[in-house]
Amino acid sequence: MPTSWADSVSAAENLAAGPPRSSYVPPHLRNRPPSTDPPAQASYAGPAASAQDQSGYGGPNVGGSRWSGPKNDFRSGYGGGGGRGSGGGWNNRTGGWDRGRDREANPFADDDAEPFVEPENSGINFDAYEDIPVETSGDNVPPPVNTFVEIDLGEAVNLNIRRCKYVKPTPVQKHAIPIALAGRDLMACAQTGSGKTAAFCFPIISGIMRGQFPRPPRPRVAFPLALILSPTRELSCQIHDEAKKFAYQTGVRVVVAYGGAPINQQLRELERGVHILVATPGRLVDLLERARVSLQMIRYLALDEADRMLDMGFEPQIRKIVQQMDMPPPGVRQTMLFSATFPKEIQRLALDFLSSYIFLAVGRVGSSTDLIVQRVEYVQETDKRSHLMDLLHAQRANGSHGKQALTLVFVETKKGADSLEHWLCMNGFPATAIHGDRTQQEREYALRSFKTGNTPILVATDVAARGLDIPHVAHVVNFDIPNDIDDYVHRIGRTGRAGKSGLATAFFNENNSSVARSLADLMQEANQEVPAWLSRYAARSSHGGSKNRRGGNRFGGRDFRKDSSFNRGGITDYYGVANMSSGYGAPGGYAAPYGGAGVTSAWD
């Protein structure tokens, strides 16, 4: 475990040809050798529609993908190959979709050009994840896998996994992918930087490749099959970039729509056809109101940073999108919620969006292998700048800037971000800033400049707290500590990602007493050194901590269905199994995973 800034820094340092152009070929066939097989049936051939199914696409099918055709049947697909004439794919009046596919840019092309990219992702410290505690609850939980080979994602996706240089699945992927492939709804709580994006993207892409779906009913309207919602523009862009890699040459088309960018270009992209739409809620509502997107054919709904998406800021928009437009209801569509934190109130709200779901919690890494070293320093408000300057000078002295280590500094307000950025620049520290009052162009420029190391200090508000995967962020400074401990968890999670180590420093003073207890608890759970003065603050604070407390467990959330209050509340949803597994060599909790009594949770 790194114990100093210098250690942290050094630890942190630590086919492409498209198909021939021809008549319409269904997406999943387009990268395959020509076949003499007859074209598939043109219509949806999944399970019979249930009474609940208002959309006519078939009902839920627990234990298997809800809309898929026969496993490995690459001859079936969106409305079938050839059977729909040779005009091209969805929303495609002139075969433009095929044209688009011919032009599909290689999303891996830039990878080697990136200054910081390490030779391969297998170099990450996966051993750190081996003894991580995992808990699942819900009915008939499908067992986890240990390798990507065990998961039948299809040849094209497997190839992309290799292109991404992913050697083995991360713990959340080991559990979540089989659950999602079985067609189950899922609420997954796994620590920051642990590969949740792939955990929901792989099953969606694979499901779309294998499924048979009706032809979109109207031209000029986009009918995505999957919707991935995320709270910020930058995160949506990042998910889009990742999903394009995972879907490369599968024929599955991924489009992104987010605010602050010209809508016309996004409309043009949508018109060319879309299977997976990645969007921020605001822009999506706009597109829905303009009737340029219909959610009628949605089969997969994924909410990344789901707790943020369902909190007070976003909830009305999410309800509008999911419940008040034309999206198929829970049980017809498959819904997956992912985050590193899941407060109970949010889990309760999420019930409205889910059907017979599985709760998956992947805990924080154990003490000996903890990836993020957390420090809290007592700094008066007026001393914060000079203290930050000392830290940055020390980094320089350690040669970290020479090594391009990046520092992310979180502040509470947009004004504060502007002012600190200015001050840092005036004092010779190359800094940039990102917050909600900057134009999208400025935001993107700042992020790029930070990522490339041109300005190795980024001052940010919470707009950068969630989801952003920036390699080589070696140090996160909480210049202002957030009021909500979950925000602290997401912020420090910008470092120590994918098995790498990182350092997080927080400046604490009287103004932060309300989070003293939750902060001390969190640090203790992560086996971090809690300063005596912080423990005293924690003991003194009678209320603030309790609001934020997680109940002293090793996870970012626990299934609220286990609470006695859940049943007292008259909610009749049944959750029957609790499986506990620590480590993957001997998944004892999965010995009788289907309907068995399971293994009692460490929490019970």
Ligand SMILES: Nc1ncnc2c1ncn2[C@@H]1O[C@H](COP(=O)(O)OP(=O)(O)OP(=O)(O)O)[C@@H](O)[C@H]1O
């Ligand atoms: N199986 C894998 N092998 C190697 N690297 C992986 C694997 N899965 C994901 N990664 C890498 O790990 C990093 C973190 O992944 P991702 O951004 O999905 O994390 P996350 O869990 O969504 O984090 P956050 O909670 O902060 O949103 C990414 O760079 C991703 O490419």
